[in-house]
Amino acid sequence: xxxxxxxxxxxxxxxxxxxxxxxxxxxxxxxxxxxxxxxxxxxxxxxxxxxxxxxxxxxxxxxxxxxxxxxxxxxxxxxxxxxxxxxxxxxxxxxxxxxxxxxxxxxxxxxxxxxxxxxxxxxxxxxxxxxxxxxxxxxxxxxxxxxxxxxxxxxxxxxxxxxxxxxxxxxxxxxxxxxxxxxxxxxxxxxxxxxxxxxxxxxxxxxxxxxxxxxxxxxxxxxxxxxxxxxxxxxxxxxxxxxxxxxxxxxxxxxxxxxxxxxxxxxxxxxxxxxxxxxxxxxxxxxxxxx
Amino acid sequence: xxxxxxxxxxxxxxxxxxxxxxxxxxxxxxxxxxxxxxxxxxxxxxxxxxxxxxxxxxxxxxxxxxxxxxxxxxxxxxxxxxxxxxxxxxxxxxxxxxxxxxxxxxxxxxxxxxxxxxxxxxxxxxxxxxxxxxxxxxxxxxxxxxxxxxxxxxxxxxxxxxxxxxxxxxxxxxxxxxxxxxxxxxxxxxxxxxxxxxxxxxxxxxxxxxxxxxxxxxxxxxxxxxxxxxxxxxxxxxxxxxxxxxxxxxxxxxxxxxxxxxxxxxxxxxxxxxxxxxxxxxxxxxxxxxxxxxxxxxxxxxxxxxxxxxxxxxxxxxxxxxxxxxxxxxxxxxxxxxxxxxxxxxxxxxxxxxxxxxxxxxxxxxxxxxxxxxxxxxxxxxxxxxxxxxxxxxxxxxxxxxxxxxxxxxxxxxxxxxxxxxxxxxxxxxxxxx
Numbered sequence: 083x084x085x086x087x088x089x090x091x092x093x094x095x096x097x098x099x100x101x102x103x104x105x106x107x108x109x110x111x112x113x114x115x116x117x118x119x120x121x122x123x124x125x126x127x128x129x130x131x132x133x134x135x136x137x138x139x140x141x142x143x144x145x146x147x148x149x150x151x152x153x154x155x156x157x158x159x160x161x162x163x164x165x166x167x168x169x170x171x172x173x174x175x176x177x178x179x180x181x182x183x184x185x186x187x188x189x190x191x192x193x194x195x196x197x198x199x200x201x202x203x204x205x206x207x208x209x210x211x212x213x214x215x216x217x218x219x220x221x222x223x224x225x226x227x228x229x230x231x232x233x234x235x236x237x238x239x240x241x242x243x244x245x246x247x248x249x250x251x252x253x254x255x256x257x258x259x260x261x262x263x264x265x266x267x268x269x270x271x272x273x274x275x276x277x278x279x280x281x282x283x284x285x286x287x288x289x290x291x292x293x294x295x296x297x298x299x300x301x302x303x304x305x306x307x308x309x310x311x312x313x314x315x316x317x318x319x320x321x322x323x324x325x326x327x328x329x330x331x332x333x334x335x336x337x338x339x340x341x342x343x344x345x346x347x348x349x350x351x352x353x354x355x356x357x358x359x360x361x362x363x364x365x366x367x368x369x370x371x372x373x
Numbered sequence: 374x375x376x377x378x379x380x381x382x383x384x385x386x387x388x389x390x391x392x393x394x395x396x397x398x399x400x401x402x403x404x405x406x407x408x409x410x411x412x413x414x415x416x417x418x419x420x421x422x423x424x425x426x427x428x429x430x431x432x433x434x435x436x437x438x439x440x441x442x443x444x445x446x447x448x449x450x451x452x453x454x455x456x457x458x459x460x461x462x463x464x465x466x467x468x469x470x471x472x473x474x475x476x477x478x479x480x481x482x483x484x485x486x487x488x489x490x491x492x493x494x495x496x497x498x499x500x501x502x503x504x505x506x507x508x509x510x511x512x513x514x515x516x517x518x519x520x521x522x523x524x525x526x527x528x529x530x531x532x533x534x535x536x537x538x539x540x541x542x543x544x545x546x547x548x549x550x551x552x553x554x555x556x557x558x559x560x561x562x563x564x565x566x567x568x569x570x571x572x573x574x575x576x577x578x579x580x581x582x583x584x585x586x587x588x589x590x591x592x593x594x595x596x597x598x599x600x601x602x603x604x605x606x607x608x609x610x611x612x613x614x615x616x617x618x619x620x621x622x623x624x625x626x627x628x629x630x631x632x633x634x635x636x637x638x639x640x641x642x643x644x645x646x647x648x649x650x651x652x653x654x655x656x657x658x659x660x661x662x663x664x665x666x667x668x669x670x671x672x673x674x675x676x677x678x679x680x681x682x683x684x685x686x687x688x689x690x691x692x693x694x695x696x697x698x699x700x701x702x703x704x705x706x707x708x709x710x711x712x713x714x715x716x717x718x719x720x721x722x723x724x725x726x727x728x729x730x731x732x733x734x735x736x737x738x739x740x741x742x743x744x745x746x747x748x749x750x751x752x753x754x755x756x757x758x759x760x761x762x763x764x765x766x767x768x769x770x771x772x773x774x775x776x777x778x779x780x781x782x783x784x785x786x787x788x789x790x791x792x793x794x795x796x797x798x799x800x801x802x803x804x805x806x807x
Contacts, residue, residue, distance in 0.1 A: 125467040126492055210637040211645060211654070230637035232581075234785045237640070318582035321639035322781040337463050338770045340488055341807075 115353070119346035125336060137347035145323075146331065146348070153328045156242055156313075157306045163246035164302050165295070168253025173287075175254070176261040186258070193251035201315035204244050208232060232317055237325050241313045248312065249302050256298040257291060264290050293370040300363040304356045328352055419710045420451040422476035426697075427730065429456035435730060439723050443714060450710045470494050475702035477711040478718075480529065482697050487520040488767035489702070496701040497523040501712045506719055509736045516606070517696040517762035526698035527715060529724060530732040532661035533756040534593035534692040536560075536680045537668070539573070542656040546570040553680045555690065557626050560657075560683040564633035567656035575633030577646035577655040580777075580784045585695075586643050587780045588773040589763060590659065593682060593692040595623045596761050600687025604764025610805060611764060611772075613798050619686065624783055624790035626685075631784045638784045650677070661695070662753060663731045672749065679752050681759070694733075694760035733757045768804050775800040 117123075119137050122130040140146055175186055192200065207214045208231035216228040231240045264286065272282055310329035313319070319326035319334070328348060335345035423440075425432050433454070440452045455476060457465055463485065469475045470489050489495050502524060507515065510528060518526035540550035546566040554560040564575030580587055595603045598619045603612055613620045631638055635655055647667035649655045658664065659682055671677040681690035699718065701711045717723065721738040733753050734740040740757070743750040764772075776797055783793040 126470045126489065126494065128471070209645075210640060211635065211649060228637070230640055232640040233637045234639060234787070317640075318584075320581055320778070320781055321785060322778050322787070334774070337467065338774060340767065340770075 112353075115346045115349050118342050119350055121343055123342040123346065124340050125342055128342075133343065137341075137343040140335075140344045141347060141351060148323060149326045149328055149331045152238065152324065152326055153307065155238065156245065156309075156325075156327060157303060159239075159242045160245040160249065160306045161299060161303050163242065164249040164253050164306075165299055167246055167250045168257060168298075169291075169295075171250065172254045172257035172261060176258060189254050190251040192247050193249075193255075195248075197248070197309075197311045198315060200244070200248060201312040204240075205232070205316050208240060232321075234321055234324070237317050237321060241316055241325050244312060244316065245306060245309060249306065252302060253298055256294050260291050260294045261287070293366070296366050297363055300359050300366070304359045307352060307356060307359075418449050418451060419707050420453055421478065421705075421707050421710050421714060422453045422455055423478045423714065424455045424457050424476040425480040426457050426459055426462045427480075428458070431730060432456075435726050439718065439726065443717050446717075447710075447713060450713065452714060470702070473704040475704055477705040477707055478699055478701060478715050480697060480699050483517065483520070483526055483765040484767065484769045486526050486698075486700050487765060487769075490520055490523070490525045491767050494703055495525045496703050496705070496708060497525060498527060498701065498712070499524045501716075502527075503716075506716070509721075509738050511735065511737065511757050511760075513694050513760045513762050514696055514735055514757070517694060517765065518698050519606075520766070526696075526700050527719060528696045528698040528735055529719065529727055530697040530730070531735055531757065532589075532663070532695045532731075533733055533753075533760050534590065534659055534682050535662060535664070535752065535756055536657065536659055536682045537650055537664050538563075538657040538678055538680070539650065539653060539655075539671075539676060540678055541676055542567055542571050542573050542653065546656065550678065553678070554683050555680075556683050556688075557685055561626075561629055561633075564630060564657060568633045571656065573653060574635040574649075574655045575657065576630055577641070577649045577658040577660075578627075578631055578634035578638045578784065579641045579643050579646050580639040580781045581642050582777070584770075584777045585773045586777075588776040589693060589695050591623065591627065591776065591780060592763060593659075594626060594685060595620060596693050597682060597689060597691050598623045598626075598685030598687060600685075600689040600691070602761045603693065604762070606762075606764070609764075609766040609768075611801065613794065613801075617794070620794050621790045623685065624793050627780070628783055628786070628790060631786070639781045661731075662733050666731065679749055681752055681756055689759065691759040691761060692756055693763040694757065695763050768807075771804045771807075772801055775804065 117129055120129075120135070121132045121137075124130070171189060175182060175189070179185075195203075206212070208216075210216060210228040210230045210233070213228075213231075215231075216225070219225045220228070230236055268286060269282070272286055277285070308329055309327065310333060313325055313327055314330055314333065317325045319330045329352070332345050332348050332352070335341045335348065423436075425436065436454055440454060444451060462481070466475075466481060466485055470492075475494070486495055490497075506527075514528040514531050515524070517531075518524055518528045536553065538550070538553055543550040543553075543563075546563070547570060548563055548566055554563045566575070567573055568575040579590075592603050595616075599612070599616045604610075605612055635641065635649060643660060646655070646658045646660060647664050650658045650660075650664065651667045651671065665672060665679075668677045672679070682692055684690045699715050701708055701715065705711050718727065719736070721736055721742070724736050725734075725739045725742060728734060728739065734743070734757060740754045743754065745751045745754055779788075779793045779796050779800070782788045782796075783790065788796075
């Protein structure tokens with residue numbers, strides 16, 4: 083009897099540390115975010131008083147909607163770039179070639195470089211006055227005046243490019259892991275049948291890649307929505323809010339405007355969007371398992 | 374081998390634990406007579422914490438000797454200096470304030486200090502200040518540390534906007550380095566002459582990041598245009614409505630200057646323009662005293678010079694003054710000792726040492742130690758004498774951010790001066806009413 087009782091408790095004891103950690107690390111902050119969003123709040127005093135959903139009104143202002151639009155462009159272009167570049171590089175590195183191991187190691191460097199460092203590095207490389215790229219292009223007589231990479235109209239494409247540079251290694255690693263599991267006999271068989279490279283990709287490679295590609299894309303999308311440090315260091319949201327991402331908006335509201343309530347209201351919106359992505363990912367995984 | 378049951382092991386551990394506790398208790402009882410005297414002497418010694426935002430290595434070089442001499446003079450007060458870099462200062466400060474763990478004496482900027490003062494977290498230092506200190510601090514700086522009629526901050530670091538120029542490029546452009554431009558028209562003409570007659574751009578301009586730096590630039594020129602304060606310190610609003618045309622003229626002047634600049638102004642920071650002036654890629658720059666660190670050799674050799682910013686319509690060469698200072702939080706348990714230390718820091722010699730970190734003189738007695746016949750010091754001291762306090766209130770960060778964004782649009786030629794001013798006024802109105 084005693085043994086039976088202890089066996090019943092045992093699993094709960096094992097998951098207890100995780101539950102405690104979950105409560106402190108996730109549930110408590112999440113509860114606070116919801117609480118702060120419902121009233122006048124700031125970091126120093128916390129929640130002060132209920133304000134009839136006033137914080138959520140900011141989400142309908144043209145100022146915020148512009149940030150949302152900028153974020154949408156950043157996420158769509160960034161993720162598309164990561165998927166395309168990731169797939170191309172993964173396919174290339176899957177082919178037998180000399181120094182393949184070295185190349186595989188090199189491509190993951192952008193992923194392991196801390197975001198803050200990467201942002202500072204790119205800011206200097208792309209600087210219109212002192213940047214390496216402008217100096218190189220000028221020396222090669224390819225340009226007569228410096229290119230302003232972080233200027234009016236160019237800042238957003240530039241930070242998207244840096245995002246693609248940062249995110250592509252994750253896609254490469256994920257896809258290469260799958261590419262190596264494609265049985266060689268199937269590839270040989272389709273080649274013997276006279277299939278073209280496109281047909282081989284369409285009927286063999288892509289079906290194998292699809293589940294991981296879907297999951298990796300959703301993860302990258304969720305990460306990209308939350309990007310803050312890289313863009314903040316490179317442009318601080320400028321010029322004139324052209325790179326003002328929602329994550330920067332959250333920071334500015336909390337620490338510049340001392341308006342934690344609105345900051346949390348924006349955070350809830352991001353939470354919902356990322357939650358939907360997570361749900362789609364979960365459904366996708368279930369479908370793959372069922373298949 | 375004989376197995377020891379877990380019950381036996383547990384009882385042994387408990388017994389060992391009890392013995393340890395008893396031994397510790399006896400230990401604390403025994404030998405009291407000698408230790409008591411030492412501990413009572415220790416009890417009288419108070420340790421206060423001190424934090425100065427900035428680069429720790431440089432700050433320790435300045436403050437360690439000051440703290441050492443302070444501790445010699447006040448043997449019952451020990452000072453524990455803690456470090457805080459600028460990059461994470463704002464977030465750390467707010468977290469410390471929320472947990473009531475702010476150090477006994479701290480340096481920071483008035484926006485945060487006044488916001489915390491609004492929440493009752495900052496000690497009003499009005500009654501602590503002696504007349505000698507009040508009279509020694511320049512009036513505009515003293516005023517910049519006041520909020521709601523109370524002295525929450527003792528200014529100890531300040532910046533005015535100064536005019537730096539390259540004498541060699543001046544000569545190449547056919548300008549007289551001994552007679553630098555004193556009005557906006559002359560300034561624009563000089564910028565044009567340098568742009569057209571040399572390989573350098575006329576003036577270094579910066580628009581990134583949007584916020585305090587560019588707002589300060591605009592506010593200083595606006596002060597010079599109207600010849601006085603740009604900020605209503607009672608209503609906590611800018612004086613744009615009352616001086617609408619002057620504000621438009623100031624914005625137009627900024628836009629005109631941009632055409633003689635290095636270009637890509639919106640991606641250029643205040644730090645970048647220092648390098649540009651040093652390297653001779655621009656002929657002139659409007660920047661704070663921090664510029665001197667970058668061009669010190671050139672200043673010594675005469676390649677670079679500094680003057681007061683040119684005068685607007687008022688004819689007064691004046692700038693706004695941006696101030697940082699010391700404060701004592703209400704959570705301090707040693708306010709008297711904290712004030713004793715703060716006051717010590719404000720002694721002429723100590724403040725002079727502190728100013729080497731990058732500040733114009735704060736104290737009149739400090740200014741007297743410099744040779745005002747030296748054009749460099751003469752200009753710098755005149756700039757603080759003629760300055761007006763920069764407008765600051767708890768909402769200033771938001772106001773600056775909005776102004777900075779509008780200035781970026783202006784400098785990118787995406788909108789004219791009038792639209793810029795209208796947007797600034799409308800945006801500020803929304804912030805005032807929040």
